[in-house]
Structures are given as C-alpha cells and as structure tokens.
Amino acid sequence: MFWLYQLLLSVSIPLFPLLKKTVSKRGKVSLKNRFSTEFSEGKQKFLLHVSSIGEVNSVKPLVKALQGKVSLTVFTDYGLERARKIYPEIPSRISPIDLYPIVKNFLKKTSPKAVLIYETEIWPSLLKASSELQVPTIFVSGKIGERTYRRIKRFEGFLKPLFSDKIFLSRSEEDAERALKLGFKEVQVVGDLKLDYEPPEKGVSLEIDEERPVVIWGSTHEGEEELAVEVHKKLKRDFPNILTVIAPRHVGRRIDISGNVEYRSRTKRVRRETEFYIVDTVGELSSLYSYATVAVVGGSFVEGIGGHNPVEPVALKVPTLIGEFGNEFKEIAQTLKVPVLKRSELYPCLLTLLKEPKLRSKLGKESYFLWQERRGVTERILRFLGERVELQRN
Structure with a gap:
C-alpha cells in the first residue's frame, strides 16, 4: 500500500x-x-x-x-x-x-x-x-x-x-x-498548545470619541461580514451608538458595507458617527481586542473554515463568543466556557451581554481564569x- x-x-x-x-x-x-x-x-x-x-x-x-x-x-x-x-x-x-x-x-x-x-x-x-x-x-x-x-x-x-x-x-x-x-x-x-498563547506585550492605539459599546469581529471570512452588519442593525435599536469593528482574516479581500465606515489604515480615531471600523492592517487584532465590550471570533459562523483561536480575546478578559462551525476550537471553547452559538442565537446573546454588565464581566473573568489554570x-x-x-x- x-x-x-x-x-x-x-x-x-x-x-x-x-x-x-x-x-x-x-x-x-x-x-x-x-x-x-x-x-x-x-x-x-x-x-x-x-x-x-x-x-x-x-x-x-x-x-x-x-x-x-x-x-x-x-x-x-x-x-x-x-x-x-x-x-x-x-x-x-x-x-x-x-x-x-x-x-x-x-x-x-x-x-x-x-x-x-x-x-x-x-x-x-x-x-x-x-x-x-x-x-x-x-x-x-x-x-x-x-x-x-x-x-x-x-x-x-x-x-x-x-x-x-x-x-x-x-x-x-x-x-x-x-x-x-x-x-x-x-x-x-x-x-492544547493554543492555550499557551501569550498576549502582546505592547498594545496598539485606538481613539474612540465617546463611551460606547464595541463589538469586535475577529478574523472574519466571506459571509460573516454580512452577519455582522445584520446583527449591528438589530443591536442599534437598543444601543444607538454601538460600534462594530470588523477584522477580516484576509486583509486584501474586498468588504462591501453600507453605512458610515472607517478604515484603520486611514485613521486610528473613531468618530461619533462611525458605525463600522474595518481593520485592514496586519498583526493588530490581538491587541485591538482589548477595546472590545464583547468579541466574536470569526471563521466559525460559516462552514469549511474551522474557526480561529478564542484564547486571544479571552486572555484580555474580554467576554468571547464563537460560532457552531468553529470545529477546530470547540474543545478549547468548552474548556474555557466560551459560548458556541448558531447564527440565530448570536443577536440575542449579544443583546443580553450588552445589557447586563455583571453577566458580561462574569463570562470574561471565568474564561480568563480557566485559561490561566490550563x-x-x-x-x-x-x-x-x-x-x-x-x-x-x-
């Protein structure tokens, strides 16, 4: 053979x-x-x-x-x-x-x-x-x-x-x-060696003009930006000043989003009227997660990718969510008690977390301490x- x-x-x-x-x-x-x-x-x-x-x-x-x-x-x-x-x-x-x-x-x-x-x-x-x-x-x-x-x-x-x-x-x-x-x-x-992830020693700057909830979508793939926009519009009903940050996995891929959009390659300042901030630079996502109220890890809401490492935001005590198709990281998600969601479950989960600071803090800290232990x-x-x-x- x-x-x-x-x-x-x-x-x-x-x-x-x-x-x-x-x-x-x-x-x-x-x-x-x-x-x-x-x-x-x-x-x-x-x-x-x-x-x-x-x-x-x-x-x-x-x-x-x-x-x-x-x-x-x-x-x-x-x-x-x-x-x-x-x-x-x-x-x-x-x-x-x-x-x-x-x-x-x-x-x-x-x-x-x-x-x-x-x-x-x-x-x-x-x-x-x-x-x-x-x-x-x-x-x-x-x-x-x-x-x-x-x-x-x-x-x-x-x-x-x-x-x-x-x-x-x-x-x-x-x-x-x-x-x-x-x-x-x-x-x-x-x-799992992925648990030995080391957060970046130096952060990166991001100036946000006012206090506002920030949802960061990390390492997104085709089909997930549309989901991010859809969820953003729904969340905006309860949080009119919500900011959605999208960091595509492949920086050169074209992202079509209607609305008030800014790009990181052009500015590190997010104005009050900005709805979407696109991270079109390489190597900054792991640091930018520190600005998130909640993080959504991409490659996990579309089939065939397998997801990306949720430890990056978890290591910064950021409450973190992944999708049901993040097969490569489901064991880590279960170990760290990171919620694994279907597309239909994402909006209600985000809404709850944004409305309840104590629940949000509990999720972020629990995942963080589980990560430290392992x-x-x-x-x-x-x-x-x-x-x-x-x-x-x-």
Missing part, C-alpha cells in the same frame, strides 16, 4: 506544471522548492512541522522556548511567509513533497534531533523515513478528531505500522484514546523532550 501511495503521487507530478498551483482552504500550496532537500541552516535541530498560518501562530510558545534549537517546515506558501515574518531568526522552509527518496534524503542531510509534528500532519513518507533513519518522531499537542479518526481507520492497514514507533503527546483524553487505538507506541496527554503545555512538552531526546536547555 505504501508503494501504491508513492506511485500515485509520482504519476501525478507531470500534471503539476499544468496546474501551476493548487489552493487549499488554508492557503496557497505551490510546488516551488518542494523537490529540494537542502536545509543547511536547519541541521541538527528539532524539526518542527506545521500546516499553515493558524498553526504557525499557535506554536509560538514552543518555538520561543526552543529558540536556537529548532527549525520549521511549513506546508503552505502563506504559512511560510508568516513564519518568516514572526520568526525571522528561526530557519524555515517549505516542506518537501512526500516522496520517499526526497524525504529520506532531506532527513539525512538535516539530521534533526527529532521531528516534531504539530497536531495532525500525517505524511507517510516522512513517518517511514524517520523510522528507518531512527529519528525520534513526536506529535506535539496531537489532535485526532472523530472525522480524522474515521478517515485514518479506512487505511489502518497502511498507516498503523507507520505509527508503531511514534509518540503522541495529546491535547486531550479523547485524542489520546484515538491515538492508542491507531497503534501509536506511546501516548501522553499534555494539553496553561503550561509548552513546559510539559519540553519536559518530555528533555527526558527522551536529551534536550540541553539554556
């Missing part, structure tokens, strides 16, 4: 130049540099593999803790661009195509202390080559959702032998149970690496 996988992947290669590029839901995936095995600056370090932009952001605490001892491979072009921006001192490159000779040669040249795979990036050639070269391979903050589990089970005969010498440091008990059933050599629960995932991962891979920490 492994060699059939290799054959199918090889046969598809001649079609790649015709396609020019493929696009995944997590970002552009081109073929540039995927056949290269050079990564001299990443030699004899921990090789941390992540998928795309969201995952690049989530591993920040681990990258920071391993600074000087870690290199990154990223699956998508956009993810690599982000990695090089926020970790300029960390060696990073696009992950090689998962053809066995290429991956094995890549690992031989790189000679990593260990391969660390974030969440659920399962690449058969990488797993096989790391076994043959005796490179320890560890899934960190490992995630196997029910859908992923069913998909892997269909190819259990092919994949289970590849898991037999791998370690799975799980984000939850449920993930750990699935990993054991799939045949991983060793499984431990360490927690941090320390990075330390647990480092402790394991220190015991098993002889990590020499600074």
Whole structure:
C-alpha cells in the first residue's frame, strides 16, 4: 500500500506544471522548492512541522522556548511567509513533497534531533523515513478528531505500522484514546498548545470619541461580514451608538458595507458617527481586542473554515463568543466556557451581554481564569523532550 501511495503521487507530478498551483482552504500550496532537500541552516535541530498560518501562530510558545534549537517546515506558501515574518531568526522552509527518496534524503542531510509534528500532519513518507533513519518522531499537542479518526481507520492497514514507533503527546483524553487505538507506541496527554498563547506585550492605539459599546469581529471570512452588519442593525435599536469593528482574516479581500465606515489604515480615531471600523492592517487584532465590550471570533459562523483561536480575546478578559462551525476550537471553547452559538442565537446573546454588565464581566473573568489554570503545555512538552531526546536547555 505504501508503494501504491508513492506511485500515485509520482504519476501525478507531470500534471503539476499544468496546474501551476493548487489552493487549499488554508492557503496557497505551490510546488516551488518542494523537490529540494537542502536545509543547511536547519541541521541538527528539532524539526518542527506545521500546516499553515493558524498553526504557525499557535506554536509560538514552543518555538520561543526552543529558540536556537529548532527549525520549521511549513506546508503552505502563506504559512511560510508568516513564519518568516514572526520568526525571522528561526530557519524555515517549505516542506518537501512526500516522496520517499526526497524525504529520506532531506532527513539525512538535516539530521534533526527529532521531528516534531504539530497536531495532525500525517505524511507517510516522512513517518517511514524517520523510522528507518531512527529519528525520534513526536506529535506535539496531537489532535485526532472523530472525522480524522474515521478517515485514518479506512487505511489502518497502511498507516498503523507507520505509527508503531511514534509518540503522541495529546491535547486531550479523547485524542489520546484515538491515538492508542491507531497503534501509536506511546501516548501522553499534555494539553492544547493554543492555550499557551501569550498576549502582546505592547498594545496598539485606538481613539474612540465617546463611551460606547464595541463589538469586535475577529478574523472574519466571506459571509460573516454580512452577519455582522445584520446583527449591528438589530443591536442599534437598543444601543444607538454601538460600534462594530470588523477584522477580516484576509486583509486584501474586498468588504462591501453600507453605512458610515472607517478604515484603520486611514485613521486610528473613531468618530461619533462611525458605525463600522474595518481593520485592514496586519498583526493588530490581538491587541485591538482589548477595546472590545464583547468579541466574536470569526471563521466559525460559516462552514469549511474551522474557526480561529478564542484564547486571544479571552486572555484580555474580554467576554468571547464563537460560532457552531468553529470545529477546530470547540474543545478549547468548552474548556474555557466560551459560548458556541448558531447564527440565530448570536443577536440575542449579544443583546443580553450588552445589557447586563455583571453577566458580561462574569463570562470574561471565568474564561480568563480557566485559561490561566490550563496553561503550561509548552513546559510539559519540553519536559518530555528533555527526558527522551536529551534536550540541553539554556
């Protein structure tokens, strides 16, 4: 079965130049540099593999803790661009195509202390080559959702032998149970690395002309801006001076909103008559959440995205809401008691929170303290690496 996988992947290669590029839901995936095995600056370090932009952001605490001892491979072009921006001192490159000779040669040249795979990036050639070269391979903050589990089970005969010498440091008990059933050599629960999010040390300025309720929609996708406008109009009946701040996930995407609109790239001051403030800048949302009366985390009210990390506003004690399609973050939401809502439930929930300051404060503080209690995932991962891979920490 492994060699059939290799054959199918090889046969598809001649079609790649015709396609020019493929696009995944997590970002552009081109073929540039995927056949290269050079990564001299990443030699004899921990090789941390992540998928795309969201995952690049989530591993920040681990990258920071391993600074000087870690290199990154990223699956998508956009993810690599982000990695090089926020970790300029960390060696990073696009992950090689998962053809066995290429991956094995890549690992031989790189000679990593260990391969660390974030969440659920399962690449058969990488797993096989790391076994043959005796490179320890560890899934960190490992995630196997029910859908992923069913998909892997269909190819259990092919994949289970590849898991037999791998370690799975799980984000939850449920993930750990699935990993054991799939045949991983060793499984431990360490927690979700996204909980080790660190709020920005420096805030950003936003001048609002008067005291008013502020609803911040973070990392919105197509279809959610329309929902934000619809909810804004309803809330305006009770709160005439309400301000809705919208931060699209992809800054370059066109946002059509009627009404009095301002853009952050033009001004950091919100006038009294402004209804909508569009954050068309990069890297400021996590700080801007501090101005929110309530935060709504996007990518979760439309299907196919999976949501974005609610810990960012929670870490600032901001009462936070996510939508029913935020599948990637539902476990975190449940852990932190962040309400998970259908579209029809959003307006009444916001209305209640805006009308009841005590309830709003309770929700924000409760989520915040639950988050504080569950941090320390990075330390647990480092402790394991220190015991098993002889990590020499600074």
